[in-house]
Amino acid sequence: MEVKDLTGKASQVSWKAKKSVALSGVVAGSTALCAVGRSGNDLHYRGYDILDLATQCEFEEVAYLLLYGKLPNREELTAYKQRLRAMKRLPAPVRSVLEQVPAGAHPMDVMRIGVSALATIEPEAKPYNVDSARRVADRLLASLAPMLLYWHHFTVNGKRIETTLEADSIADHFLRLLHGNSAPENWVHALQVSLILYAEHEFNASTFTARVIAGTDSDVYSAVAGAIGALKGPKHGGANEVALEIQQRYGSPDEAEQDVRVRVERKDVIIGFGHPVYAISDPRNVVIKNIARKLSECNGDKLLFAVAERLENVMFSVKKMFPNLDWFSAVAYHCMGIPTAMFTPIFVIARTSGWCAHIIEQRQDGKIIRPSAIYTGPENLPFIAIAERR
Amino acid sequence: MEVKDLTGKASQVSWKAKKSVALSGVVAGSTALCAVGRSGNDLHYRGYDILDLATQCEFEEVAYLLLYGKLPNREELTAYKQRLRAMKRLPAPVRSVLEQVPAGAHPMDVMRIGVSALATIEPEAKPYNVDSARRVADRLLASLAPMLLYWHHFTVNGKRIETTLEADSIADHFLRLLHGNSAPENWVHALQVSLILYAEHEFNASTFTARVIAGTDSDVYSAVAGAIGALKGPKHGGANEVALEIQQRYGSPDEAEQDVRVRVERKDVIIGFGHPVYAISDPRNVVIKNIARKLSECNGDKLLFAVAERLENVMFSVKKMFPNLDWFSAVAYHCMGIPTAMFTPIFVIARTSGWCAHIIEQRQDGKIIRPSAIYTGPENLPFIAIAERR
Numbered sequence: 001m002e003v004k005d006l007t008g009k010a011s012q013v014s015w016k017a018k019k020s021v022a023l024s025g026v027v028a029g030s031t032a033l034c035a036v037g038r039s040g041n042d043l044h045y046r047g048y049d050i051l052d053l054a055t056q057c058e059f060e061e062v063a064y065l066l067l068y069g070k071l072p073n074r075e076e077l078t079a080y081k082q083r084l085r086a087m088k089r090l091p092a093p094v095r096s097v098l099e100q101v102p103a104g105a106h107p108m109d110v111m112r113i114g115v116s117a118l119a120t121i122e123p124e125a126k127p128y129n130v131d132s133a134r135r136v137a138d139r140l141l142a143s144l145a146p147m148l149l150y151w152h153h154f155t156v157n158g159k160r161i162e163t164t165l166e167a168d169s170i171a172d173h174f175l176r177l178l179h180g181n182s183a184p185e186n187w188v189h190a191l192q193v194s195l196i197l198y199a200e201h202e203f204n205a206s207t208f209t210a211r212v213i214a215g216t217d218s219d220v221y222s223a224v225a226g227a228i229g230a231l232k233g234p235k236h237g238g239a240n241e242v243a244l245e246i247q248q249r250y251g252s253p254d255e256a257e258q259d260v261r262v263r264v265e266r267k268d269v270i271i272g273f274g275h276p277v278y279a280i281s282d283p284r285n286v287v288i289k290n291i292a293r294k295l296s297e298c299n300g301d302k303l304l305f306a307v308a309e310r311l312e313n314v315m316f317s318v319k320k321m322f323p324n325l326d327w328f329s330a331v332a333y334h335c336m337g338i339p340t341a342m343f344t345p346i347f348v349i350a351r352t353s354g355w356c357a358h359i360i361e362q363r364q365d366g367k368i369i370r371p372s373a374i375y376t377g378p379e380n381l382p383f384i385a386i387a388e389r390r
Numbered sequence: 391m392e393v394k395d396l397t398g399k400a401s402q403v404s405w406k407a408k409k410s411v412a413l414s415g416v417v418a419g420s421t422a423l424c425a426v427g428r429s430g431n432d433l434h435y436r437g438y439d440i441l442d443l444a445t446q447c448e449f450e451e452v453a454y455l456l457l458y459g460k461l462p463n464r465e466e467l468t469a470y471k472q473r474l475r476a477m478k479r480l481p482a483p484v485r486s487v488l489e490q491v492p493a494g495a496h497p498m499d500v501m502r503i504g505v506s507a508l509a510t511i512e513p514e515a516k517p518y519n520v521d522s523a524r525r526v527a528d529r530l531l532a533s534l535a536p537m538l539l540y541w542h543h544f545t546v547n548g549k550r551i552e553t554t555l556e557a558d559s560i561a562d563h564f565l566r567l568l569h570g571n572s573a574p575e576n577w578v579h580a581l582q583v584s585l586i587l588y589a590e591h592e593f594n595a596s597t598f599t600a601r602v603i604a605g606t607d608s609d610v611y612s613a614v615a616g617a618i619g620a621l622k623g624p625k626h627g628g629a630n631e632v633a634l635e636i637q638q639r640y641g642s643p644d645e646a647e648q649d650v651r652v653r654v655e656r657k658d659v660i661i662g663f664g665h666p667v668y669a670i671s672d673p674r675n676v677v678i679k680n681i682a683r684k685l686s687e688c689n690g691d692k693l694l695f696a697v698a699e700r701l702e703n704v705m706f707s708v709k710k711m712f713p714n715l716d717w718f719s720a721v722a723y724h725c726m727g728i729p730t731a732m733f734t735p736i737f738v739i740a741r742t743s744g745w746c747a748h749i750i751e752q753r754q755d756g757k758i759i760r761p762s763a764i765y766t767g768p769e770n771l772p773f774i775a776i777a778e779r780r
Contacts, residue, residue: 022419023761029412032767052773073779093490100483105510113506120495203763205606209616212599216623226599226616233606235758368625371413373593377422378437389463
């Protein structure tokens with residue numbers, strides 16, 4: 001179909017506007033960060049194919065590409081990682097705030113309260129510009145895993161962990177903070193790849209939230225806190241948690257196939273399949289599936305992968321539907337011993353790079369985002385004084 | 391101009407799509423809550439004229455209208471106010487969180503951290519539906535002033551105030567919490583009117599933020615926390631604070647007129663004037679101006695009002711621009727001894743009623759909001775290994 005911007009300039013995309021999606025196919029702005037769904041199964045970050053980035057980069061390279069506009073050379077990457085490592089200490093009031101959050105809280109709510117607390121301690125420097133935004137972006141990239149895992153260990157184990165422990169990368173840091181010791185190299189690599197795949201995806205609902213907030217000239221923390229709330233929704237980031245629940249229901253691939261055929265027959269939605277802007281397949285699936293397979297083989301427990309792969313085949317043969325990134329991400333995360341409730345928070349860590357790059361773009365664009373509504377209510381009701389109301 | 395929804399159904403509005411506004415005039419959904427800008431200076435909540443509501447209702451009646459779908463009769467209003475009064479206690483962990491927020495923090499950040507903390511202590515009950523949304527909406531309406539003013543007195547005076555003190559209404563409660571004693575009746579009335587005027591305004595940026603977040607099936611707290619971040623921006627809710635700064639610059643109406651004529655000449659933007667969806671005037675201005683005049687007369691200090699009124703006349707004669715709601719709200723709040731930094735938080739208290747009513751509508755609509763972007767970046771860049779990058 002053809003997508004037109006407000007000046008009439010047209011782009012071709014392979015997908016069709018969906019009735020279940022508001023503003024589907026309606027252009028809300030421009031971006032140089034991401035092109036998606038034009039051929040049916042393509043994704044590019046700043047012009048680079050996701051398959052190259054995911055197989056040949058570290059997450060920090062991709063975050064740098066999104067936030068600073070180019071792939072870093074060796075010196076720039078080393079300096080950037082060093083800067084991020086120096087930013088992982090949580091201020092004492094942020095730790096105190098996290099200690100007030102009960103064990104049963106939703107980890108996405110923990111992420112938002114952590115971000116909101118940091119905003120009050122280290123607010124974005126004024127005047128807000130590209131530099132102040134990058135500084136907050138980097139601080140958040142370095143601090144999100146510490147926020148989540150400080151709270152986790154405090155509420156689960158009653159332990160105040162040291163979040164500044166030595167780690168080479170954000171992925172490495174996350175796994176060390178979670179497991180309390182150094183993680184196998186293939187896990188760190190797997191998490192790197194996953195963070196790259198989740199980093200950016202054009203005007204998805206959480207990124208669009210961040211852009212609407214940034215459009216009022218608000219600060220980066222406000223935009224990211226809003227985006228976290230959008231990503232929490234089961235129609236958005238919450239999907240990878242549901243994917244695992246589905247996969248864990250079954251004792252064998254045959255049992256899974258039989259049950260899902262019945263569910264498809266009665267028109268149940270199977271989370272983890274299909275995508276609003278891919279017509280042929282999710283280009284990220286081949287990468288994360290490969291990662292999930294290797295982790296499963298290493299672990300010696302192949303059931304979950306086998307179930308997931310069988311359901312991939314069933315869904316394609318019965319419904320011509322393909323798995324999206326969430327489907328095999330769930331398998332991969334489970335193999336690394338990551339609690340299910342942390343799947344969407346990992347998505348936050350990854351997508352913060354994309355969110356902040358979009359916030360910078362929206363600032364440069366300088367527009368407030370303010371659509372219209374069709375009014376469907378009653379017209380010109382006569383006012384009735386309270387004493388006469390029924 | 392004509393505004394069309396995606397099915398082609400058309401509505402007439404009097405304003406023109408603006409280049410400085412993304413999605414201006416583009417329909418992003420439907421609402422039965424609010425019609426605005428169709429004749430040039432009209433605003434209706436659920437079919438009732440804002441002038442009737444603002445001059446004959448309490449804020450709680452209007453919140454009830456927005457959230458529960460009808461104007462309450464006497465018994466319903468009494469019961470509703472009683473329910474809100476019973477909800478104003480802040481849980482101990484929320485108070486502890488607020489105590490961690492430094493005195494210099496932005497009060498809008500305080501509001502968001504308070505909302506985020508309450509979300510972790512009293513999360514929205516599942517399954518999310520209209521009832522669970524209303525319950526959180528009411529809890530927030532009752533708790534927002536306590537959050538702001540608990541923090542205020544703790545950081546400014548080192549005092550842990552009791553937020554449950556007896557008060558008839560949300561406006562009364564706010565003023566008592568702020569000043570520590572019962573407020574004059576005309577102040578309570580003035581704040582009531584202001585809350586009504588600020589309660590709802592169709593798909594403005596913060597409400598649209600709340601709807602985008604709600605569209606992913608996320609919870610009410612997430613949507614409100616996001617909306618607070620959008621309202622914080624100086625292009626949105628932050629405007630009433632800037633309005634006061636402008637008015638306080640001058641020692642006399644003549645001085646104000648002279649200076650503003652110069653500023654208009656050199657094309658400065660004067661905050662507090664004009665509006666994206668009103669062509670003729672802001673219908674709320676006549677009400678709030680009247681309130682501001684009366685408060686000024688009572689206070690015996692008419693300078694601020696006189697400056698504001700003179701600038702209203704100057705801006706109309708020179709630029710044909712009219713003051714929006716923010717302009718005389720600033721005068722009114724200042725007369726009641728409300729610190730400037732609390733102007734936008736009061737907007738939050740008011741608009742929470744509208745935000746939550748829109749969140750309920752978006753849930754009922756069932757759609758995720760996911761627009762498209764025009765890609766403006768480079769195409770198909772060849773990947774370069776890190777060792778070979780410049």
